[in-house]
Amino acid sequence: MKTQLIISIKIFAFFTVLCGIAYPLLITGIAQLVFPEKANGSLIIQENKVIGSELIGQKFDSIIYFSSRPSATEYNPMPSGGSNLGPTSSKLKQLVVDRRAQFVEFNQLSRSENVPSEMLYASASGLDPHISPKAALLQVERIVKARNFDNNQKQQIMKSISELSEAPQFSFLGENRINVLVLNLELDKLDNN
Amino acid sequence: MTTLDIIQVLLFIALLIGLTPVLGKYMYKVFTGEKHIMLPVFGWLEKLIYKFVRVNPDNETNWKSYTFGLLLFNMVGFLFVFLIQLFQAQLPLNPSNLANVSWHSAFNTAVSFMTNTNWQGYGGEITLSYFVQMIGLAVQNFVSAATGIAVIIAVLRGISRKNTDKLGNFWSDLTRSTLYILLPLSILFAVVLVGQGVVQNFNSYETVQTLQGGEQVLPMGPAASQIAIKQLGTNGGGFFNTNSAHPFENPTPFSNFLEMFAILIISASLTYTYGKMVGSTRQGWTIFSVMMMLFVTGLTISLYSEYSTNPVFGHLSSMEGKETRFGITNSVIWSTSTTAASNGSVNAMHDSLSPLAGMMAIINIMLGEIIFGGVGAGLYGMFVFVILTVFIAGLMVGRTPEYMGKKVGAFEVQMAIIANLSTSFVILIFTAWAAVSSYGLTSLNNAGPHGFSEILYAFSSAAGNNGSAFAGLNANTLFYNLTLGIGMLIGRFGVIIPVLAIAGSLAGKNITPNSAGTFRTDTWLFAGLLIAVILIVGGLTYFPALSLGPIIEHLLMNSGITF
Numbered sequence: 102m103k104t105q106l107i108i109s110i111k112i113f114a115f116f117t118v119l120c121g122i123a124y125p126l127l128i129t130g131i132a133q134l135v136f137p138e139k140a141n142g143s144l145i146i147q148e149n150k151v152i153g154s155e156l157i158g159q160k161f162d163s164i165i166y167f168s169s170r171p172s173a174t175e176y177n178p179m180p181s182g183g184s185n186l187g188p189t190s191s192k193l194k195q196l197v198v199d200r201r202a203q204f205v206e207f208n209q210l211s212r213s214e215n216v217p218s219e220m221l222y223a224s225a226s227g228l229d230p231h232i233s234p235k236a237a238l239l240q241v242e243r244i245v246k247a248r249n250f251d252n253n254q255k256q257q258i259m260k261s262i263s264e265l266s267e268a269p270q271f272s273f274l275g276e277n278r279i280n281v282l283v284l285n286l287e288l289d290k291l292d293n294n
Numbered sequence: 295m296t297t298l299d300i301i302q303v304l305l306f307i308a309l310l311i312g313l314t315p316v317l318g319k320y321m322y323k324v325f326t327g328e329k330h331i332m333l334p335v336f337g338w339l340e341k342l343i344y345k346f347v348r349v350n351p352d353n354e355t356n357w358k359s360y361t362f363g364l365l366l367f368n369m370v371g372f373l374f375v376f377l378i379q380l381f382q383a384q385l386p387l388n389p390s391n392l393a394n395v396s397w398h399s400a401f402n403t404a405v406s407f408m409t410n411t412n413w414q415g416y417g418g419e420i421t422l423s424y425f426v427q428m429i430g431l432a433v434q435n436f437v438s439a440a441t442g443i444a445v446i447i448a449v450l451r452g453i454s455r456k457n458t459d460k461l462g463n464f465w466s467d468l469t470r471s472t473l474y475i476l477l478p479l480s481i482l483f484a485v486v487l488v489g490q491g492v493v494q495n496f497n498s499y500e501t502v503q504t505l506q507g508g509e510q511v512l513p514m515g516p517a518a519s520q521i522a523i524k525q526l527g528t529n530g531g532g533f534f535n536t537n538s539a540h541p542f543e544n545p546t547p548f549s550n551f552l553e554m555f556a557i558l559i560i561s562a563s564l565t566y567t568y569g570k571m572v573g574s575t576r577q578g579w580t581i582f583s584v585m586m587m588l589f590v591t592g593l594t595i596s597l598y599s600e601y602s603t604n605p606v607f608g609h610l611s612s613m614e615g616k617e618t619r620f621g622i623t624n625s626v627i628w629s630t631s632t633t634a635a636s637n638g639s640v641n642a643m644h645d646s647l648s649p650l651a652g653m654m655a656i657i658n659i660m661l662g663e664i665i666f667g668g669v670g671a672g673l674y675g676m677f678v679f680v681i682l683t684v685f686i687a688g689l690m691v692g693r694t695p696e697y698m699g700k701k702v703g704a705f706e707v708q709m710a711i712i713a714n715l716s717t718s719f720v721i722l723i724f725t726a727w728a729a730v731s732s733y734g735l736t737s738l739n740n741a742g743p744h745g746f747s748e749i750l751y752a753f754s755s756a757a758g759n760n761g762s763a764f765a766g767l768n769a770n771t772l773f774y775n776l777t778l779g780i781g782m783l784i785g786r787f788g789v790i791i792p793v794l795a796i797a798g799s800l801a802g803k804n805i806t807p808n809s810a811g812t813f814r815t816d817t818w819l820f821a822g823l824l825i826a827v828i829l830i831v832g833g834l835t836y837f838p839a840l841s842l843g844p845i846i847e848h849l850l851m852n853s854g855i856t857f
Contacts, residue, residue, distance in 0.1 A: 105359075109367040111347040112465060113374065113437075116472060119339075120436040120523075121429035124477065125494075128484045128519040132494035135485070140494045142512055142542065144502075151502045154512055156491055156541040159504040166506060170618070176504075179511050180417035180535035183615040183643035185766030187652075187744035188604055189847055191856035193614065197607055222614035225539035225625075225643045231618035273301050275547025276621035285505055 145282070158230040159282050164247040166288065167232070167240050168207070169281045170219050171200055174227035183225045197221045208243045231278035234266040244288065254291055261287045295601055299623040302551075303593070306627060307586075309555060310562055314582065315575075317559060318566025324474045325447050325467070325567070336473045343469050351466035356459040357798025360448055361791055363464040364441060368408050371437060375430040376404035379422070388423035389498035395421065402775040407434035409786035410442060410668055412524065412531030412638055412761035413778060415770040419513040419534050424496060431531060432520045436480075439527030439560075440471035442670030445790055446564060447471075449674050450571040452797030453698050456805045461797055475560065476527060483556060484522035491545035494518040517543060525556035528668040530638030530761045538628075538641040539617055550620055550641060554628050557637045561666040564673050572698055576816040581676055584821050585634075588665045588828070592654045593630045599650035600626050605854045615643030626651060633658035636668035638761025645739070645748065645764040649851055652764070653844035656751050659758040661832040662717060668759060674793045680815070681710040681796065683827045687813055687820075697815060699805035706799060709792035716788030718835045720757035720781040725750050725839065733773045739766025742857030743850065747843035756781035 132140035143155040153159055160176040161169045169176070173184040186193035200221045205214055217236040219229075241262070245255045265287065266279045323330040344351055355363070378385060379400035383393055395403070399415055406413040407430070416422065422431070444467035451462050488494050493514055500512040517533040521543055524531055531537075538544040538553055562582065569578020600622050604612055616625045625642035632639055633655040644655055658665055664675040680697065685707050688695030695702040728734030728749045738745040748764040755762055756778040763769070769778060814820060 105363050105366050106370075108347050108349060108465060109363070109370045112343065112349075112468070113367065113370045115343055115346060116437055117374075117429060117433050120472070120477070121433040124480070125428050125432065125516045125519040128481065128488070128522075129494050129496065129516055131485055132488040132518065136488050139491045140488050140518075141497065142493050142495075142500065142514060143491050143545075144500065144512075151500060153502050153504055153510065154500075154542075156545050157510070157512060158541075159506065159510060160508060161506055163506050176508075176510065178419070178513055179499075180420045181540050182417075182535055183539070183646065183765070185643055185645035185739050185764070186614065187645055187740040187747075187764075187766075187847075188612065188648050189606060189742055189744055189851050189856050190740055193646075194606055194856050218611055218613040219618050222612055222616075224613075225615045225617050225641065226536040226541060228536075228541055229617050229619075230541060233618060269298060270547040273298055273305075274551055275619050275624060278618045282505065289505070 145286070153282055155280065155283065156230055158228045161281060161285060165244060166285045167237055167244065167281050168220070170229050170232055171221070171223045172227040172229070173223045176228060178228055181226045181228055183227060184223045208240050210239060214239070230280050230282060232281055234262060234277055234279050237262050237279050237284065248292055250291075257291050258288065295597065295623065302623055303627060306551070306555065307590070310558055313559060314562045315566050317563035318578070319570065321475060321563060321567045322570040324470050326571070330474070332474045332478055336477070340469055340473055344466070347465065349463070349465045351463050354460040354463050357448070357452075357461050357794045357801070360461050360464045361794045364444070364790070365787070367437075367464075367468070368441065371434055372404050372408045375407055375434060376400050378426055378430050379403060382423045382426050385423065385425050387425035387428070387496070389496075392421060392423050398772050398775040399770055402779045405779040405782050406761065407431050407529070407531060408438055409759050409782045410438035410527070410529055410636065410671065411756065411759040411782045411786070412529045413756055413763070413782065414531055414761070415775055415778070417535035418532055424515055427520060427533065428516055432523060435520065435523040435527050435529040435531070436472050436476050437468065439476055439523075439529065439669045440468050442668055443471040443475065443564070444468050444670070445794060446670040446673045449677055449793060449797040450568060452801040453700065454572050455801045456803065458801050459798065461794070461801060476523060479526050480519070480522040483526060483552065484518045486552065487518045487521060487549055490549035492518040492521060492549065493542045513542070521553070522556075524639060525553045525637070526560060528557060528561065528635045528637040528671075530632065532639060537639050539643070544641055547619055547624065550624055550628070553639070554624070554631050557631045557635050557639070558666045560669045561635050561672045564670065568673060574816060577698075580816045580821050581673070581680075584824050585665050585676070587825065588661070589630065589634050592634065592658055592665070593627065596626045596630055596651040596654045597623070599648045602648070604648060604851060606851055606856055612646070612648065615646030617641065629655050630658065632762055633760060634665035634667070636663040636671060636758055636760045638755065640762050643765060644751070644762060645766045649844045649848035652747060653840060653848075655762070656747070656754055656840065656844065657832065657836070659754045659760045660721065660836045661828055662714070663758040663760060664828070671759065671789075675789065678710045678713045678789070678793060679824060679828050679831075681706055682714070682831070683820070683824045684813065684815065686827060687823055691813070693811065693813070696806065696812065699807065700800045700803045701806070706796045709796045713789045713792040714831065716784050717757040720784050721750070721753050721836070722839060724753045724777050724781055728753070728773070728777070731773075733771065737768040737771055737774060739768070740857070743843050743847040744857065747847065750839055750843050752778060753781055757785035759785050
């Protein structure tokens with residue numbers, strides 16, 4: 102009994118050093134050497150200021166930006182979270198009705214417009230950085246008006262959407278999507294020119 | 295569903311079948327002491343460990359001593375993780391100054407990670423320091439998985455040996471599982487994950503001014519190293535609150551595919567190791583086929599359910615609780631894999647799944663986590679069903695039941711029944727308790743039958759050592775922390791101890807040679823019988839509970855009723 106206990110403690114100590122200290126340090130070392138930007142959160146830096154991470158969505162509800170998805174945490178990552186509302190939740194039903202009406206009105210679309218599902222439902226993490234390219238296209242007219250863009254600038258936006266749209270990875274994994282933060286940064290650039 | 299969706303599903307399954315013999319053969323070599331490719335890399339470390347703890351790896355023990363060592367080792371791990379949570383504010387590597395954890399939450403989390411459950415009553419980024427995550431939890435991710443592998447290897451020795459009481463040396467099985475299987479795969483996998491964008495650093499949280507003029511705090515930390523092992527070791531405990539739905543844990547469809555694959559690969563491969571160790575790979579493939587058939591059935595029902603119209607909302611394919619980059623198909627492959635194996639990580643919120651997809655997740659867990667299952671745990675859980683099946687088949691034809699030439703007697707069947715009942719006891723009794731008590735009901739996030747499903751899911755998850763949740767349930771309360779903690783302990787050791795007892799008993803028996811009257815266990819007939827036993831035992835035990843939750847919810851949803 103006593104020897105078994107001593108063995109337990111010693112071998113546990115050994116694995117703690119190996120798997121709890123050496124292993125994460127080794128991975129951190131390799132990561133910082135080979136993929137420093139990614140290992141540190143894929144941060145976007147402009148004029149020496151961090152304005153966000155390419156991977157973490159931000160809240161956009163202003164008329165001059167492409168809107169991001171609804172989020173149960175309003176894009177606050179501390180902590181991340183979904184709504185956890187179930188398929189027979191009356192609360193969720195009401196939210197979806199409201200979001201649809203809001204999206205249609207905000208973007209001056211026809212009432213029968215088929216609003217993409219991701220714009221009506223909150224994401225799992227509350228931090229989803231993407232929307233579908235279709236959801237972006239539906240917002241273009243509204244942004245052009247709000248920013249007083251001319252036809253040339255509108256064409257530029259359309260071009261950005263098609264360039265920034267990501268097809269499924271290796272052409273078969275995942276879904277078509279576009280990063281809202283990156284797209285909105287493009288928008289600001291267009292306006293400054 | 296599109297063609298692309300179907301390609302992703304088929305590729306996933308094909309890769310699983312293709313790599314099973316490769317890794318399975320490698321693991322066979324590791325445990326039988328044959329030469330293998332990791333020996334030159336970590337062989338010296340293995341010798342160093344034996345020298346340090348003064349263990350002779352060739353010194354094999356009987357099942358009682360093997361079990362005793364296993365329990366002691368797990369107890370030491372539990373105490374360590376419990377204590378460092380209570381004092382994390384005083385310990386280093388806590389750059390965001392997180393406070394000490396409450397005792398009942400610390401108890402729950404320590405049990406949770408020791409038992410390979412990784413149920414999380416807390417949100418990682420706002421609760422636990424880097425110190426606790428790395429030195430406490432990540433270590434348990436390794437050793438709890440290694441414990442599972444050790445148990446199944448001991449069982450396999452019990453089946454294949456004769457007239458001995460020796461099942462192996464727990465310390466050496468533990469060491470080899472960690473050094474040669476879990477660690478090398480994790481290192482490889484973690485580096486690939488960082489390449490996809492998973493964070494791996496020791497920075498403090500980054501405060502940023504968002505483009506629209508708000509403030510956002512970005513959590514950081516050594517996530518990739520922990521995610522690699524939490525997937526491979528079927529642990530499932532996320533670094534961040536939303537687990538692999540969090541873009542820092544799972545940034546791309548490719549990282550998603552690998553993380554899903556990592557859930558099942560070791561458990562699937564162990565069936566091949568099984569076949570090799572008992573001397574007939576057909577036996578292994580028979581079990582693999584049973585697992586695969588159950589997996590594909592669950593996946594098909596879930597996909598069908600998720601791609602059907604929800605009459606409440608009136609349109610196809612709800613994206614509630616799902617990420618755009620994964621879409622429906624990858625969320626469903628994940629929800630099926632993570633519950634079939636006792637992984638419990640998520641990339642979509644199971645609480646928001648359609649009723650039948652949510653039900654398949656619960657059923658996968660309720661069947662005993664044997665559809666590939668936890669590493670080691672899935673296969674020894676399946677072994678319990680195999681014993682029951684040969685027993686029932688023996689009764690039907692009026693012969694003494696045999697498995698691999700070993701006579702299955704009253705003791706083995708009693709132990710198998712204990713293993714089986716301990717999980718159903720937790721699921722049904724505790725769910726009933728929570729459902730009729732005020733302290734159980736105040737934690738609910740959804741009303742109506744879905745609320746009941748939240749409770750049922752929680753205790754199934756604890757008993758099956760899964761760890762995923764209908765996460766709307768606020769489980770970080772005294773009642774849930776304690777009952778779920780106890781549930782996890784019963785669900786883990788209430789199976790391990792009887793299973794090792796069976797192994798010990800089988801090892802002592804002689805092997806009777808095959809004859810014309812032997813009931814073969816490597817045929818489609820046996821596979822069919824095994825599936826029937828699994829479904830009847832699971833179905834009869836849990837059907838009433840399921841009909842109060844997801845089944846009635848499905849019917850009500852189709853009538854457009856909400857709560």
